[in-house]
Amino acid sequence: MARVLDVGGTGLLGQYLGQEALRRGHHVIATHRGRHAPEDERIEWHRLDIRDASAVSALVRSVRPNLVLNAAAITDVDGCEANPDEAKHVNETAAGQLAWSSKQVGAAFVHISTDYVFDGAGPATEDTEPHPLNAYGATKLFGERAVRQAHPDSILLRLSSVFGWNRLSSKTNAVTWILQKLEAGQEVPLFFDQKVTPTYAKTAAEVAFDLWDQHASGVFHVSCPDCASRVELGRAVAEVFQISNPRLHPISVESMALRAKRPLAPCLVVRKVEETLKRPMPTFRACLEDMKATR
Numbered sequence: 571m572a573r574v575l576d577v578g579g580t581g582l583l584g585q586y587l588g589q590e591a592l593r594r595g596h597h598v599i600a601t602h603r604g605r606h607a608p609e610d611e612r613i614e615w616h617r618l619d620i621r622d623a624s625a626v627s628a629l630v631r632s633v634r635p636n637l638v639l640n641a642a643a644i645t646d647v648d649g650c651e652a653n654p655d656e657a658k659h660v661n662e663t664a665a666g667q668l669a670w671s672s673k674q675v676g677a678a679f680v681h682i683s684t685d686y687v688f689d690g691a692g693p694a695t696e697d698t699e700p701h702p703l704n705a706y707g708a709t710k711l712f713g714e715r716a717v718r719q720a721h722p723d724s725i726l727l728r729l730s731s732v733f734g735w736n737r738l739s740s741k742t743n744a745v746t747w748i749l750q751k752l753e754a755g756q757e758v759p760l761f762f763d764q765k766v767t768p769t770y771a772k773t774a775a776e777v778a779f780d781l782w783d784q785h786a787s788g789v790f791h792v793s794c795p796d797c798a799s800r801v802e803l804g805r806a807v808a809e810v811f812q813i814s815n816p817r818l819h820p821i822s823v824e825s826m827a828l829r830a831k832r833p834l835a836p837c838l839v840v841r842k843v844e845e846t847l848k849r850p851m852p853t854f855r856a857c858l859e860d861m862k863a864t865r
């Protein structure tokens with residue numbers, strides 16, 4: 571049994587990482603930022619704001635983890651554009667400090683990054699040169715570099731449009747937002763001109779632990795292999811969840827006048843992780859079927 575510190579344990583991915591760690595029989599220590607810890611007594615909860623470097627260092631030293639997972643980030647793309655200093659503090663500086671503290675106690679480190687480090691000119695492998703188009707992508711890219719510098723053996727997972735069941739908050743994601751609207755009989759505006767390779771949070775959590783078990787290090791792209799437009803994702807959600815007469819409304823990215831520029835096809839190539847783990851990444855449909863079965 572290992573001691574696993576799940577930082578950002580209340581976020582969507584953080585929840586799946588915590589559950590996966592429990593499933594594998596580890597002792598799970600997780601952090602929450604809000605006043606109240608979630609009611610899961612199988613997890614040892616600690617309140618932490620990762621911007622507080624001395625609190626980060628004190629927590630890591632006191633819990634002495636074997637593995638630290640950093641799922642904490644500011645993920646609001648337009649919010650990062652409006653508040654780049656805060657985004658830099660959390661996504662870059664604090665990520666590097668957490669990696670450094672983990673290295674000091676001999677803990678392995680898994681950091682989470684994003685497809686938004688790319689400009690979306692086409693499918694990206696781990697060797698593709700990053701070129702972020704917005705503050706979120708830039709702070710995540712510099713966060714990757716800060717982590718690698720502080721903890722050279724770390725595992726860095728780049729994900730895309732993370733989806734799954736959020737059991738702790740009403741915050742929606744790439745799939746539950748569509749599903750909520752479809753089930754309410756509402757029209758769902760979806761980009762026809764942005765293509766992504768969505769990541770099921772459960773897959774990312776399994777991959778994180780499998781790579782750690784294999785003593786891997788370096789950058790890995792983790793997502794479903796399907797590079798699909800948001801409209802195509804909506805169609806698949808409607809089919810798997812058997813929504814009759816889905817009201818999908820194709821719109822262009824440009825029509826939304828968003829604050830932050832969006833990459834149009836930041837699709838992730840997952841060959842490296844598939845070859846390393848010797849298994850294929852599950853398709854988007856297979857992940858939706860699993861969500862349906864675990865609702």
Ligand SMILES: NC(=O)c1ccc[n+]([C@@H]2O[C@H](COP(=O)([O-])OP(=O)(O)OC[C@H]3O[C@@H](n4cnc5c(N)ncnc54)[C@H](OP(=O)(O)O)[C@@H]3O)[C@@H](O)[C@H]2O)c1
Binds near residue numbers: 645
């Ligand atoms: N969401 C996506 O579509 C997407 C796509 C690609 C990559 N990623 C990456 O995947 C990772 C996980 O994202 P997610 O979808 O699980 O995001 P999420 O649901 O927004 O969770 C982010 C977590 O970070 C915590 N957090 C934010 N600021 C913090 C701070 N100063 N101190 C401590 N905790 C803080 C949040 O806590 P509060 O809720 O209390 O603020 C929340 O628990 C991130 O690294 C993200 O960049 C996400």
